[in-house]
Amino acid sequence: MELFKQMVVVGCRPNEITCSTLIGGLCKTGKLIVAIKFLEEMVNGNKEFGVICRPNIELNKEVSEALSLYREMISEGIRPDVITYSTLLIGFFLIANVKDAQNLVGEMQLNDAFPNSWTYSIVIDELCKNECVLEALEMFNALVNNTIAVSIEGLSSLIDGLCKTVKFETA
Known part of the structure; x- marks a missing residue:
């Protein structure tokens, strides 16, 4: 995250690949909450990547918030990628919501974001x-x-x- 912040400070504007790579790394290292916050920043900023960050909330609410953001992305015509879906999947499983996680895998395919x-x-x-x-x-x-x-x-x-x-x- 520090490198990302330094990029912004020196005027190097990260692209979708940079942001997706960072989110993927955060998820792979188990930093789901940070990944969700970063995803929020991407969505709430200028639809590419932003600077707005929401306060900490408990995990169930955080996953619910991430799902709400996901739905907002869809409604605004932003196509979630496989990393966005994977982040949501991890969240659903962390709160033991297996059914929604399984449904999300099917939804991925319907939205042309193949697992x-x-x-x-x-x-x-x-x-x-x-x-x-x-x-x-x-x-x-x-x-x-x-x-x-x-x-x-x-x-x-x-x-x-x-x-x-x-x-x-x-x-």
Whole structure:
């Protein structure tokens, strides 16, 4: 975040790729709240990236706020990318809202933001963490049948989830 701030100070205007990379890194390192705040800054600024930041709120409200921002993006014609969706997915899973997370994956495809290997890894990992190992296995099998690559992290999460639910032969 410091480098991003320095870019703005010296007049180097970050583009969508810079912002998406930063959000992706924040999500991968588990800094969901910071990623959501940064996404808010992007949306509330000049529709590319802005400088407005909202105050801290508890996690359920934060995820609700992020979902509201997402809906606002859609209504204003801003097409969320896979990183935006992945951030929302992480939020839904953090508050154990598995159903909405699964619906969001379908919504991604309807909005032409197709999940990538990282997104599927998030979903498989979080389904396992939320005791939905069979759903994670179904997703994995569907991905393999459609020749979609699954990352080693997603596969490791699935194997871990299967082992924890004593499904050793399947693992």
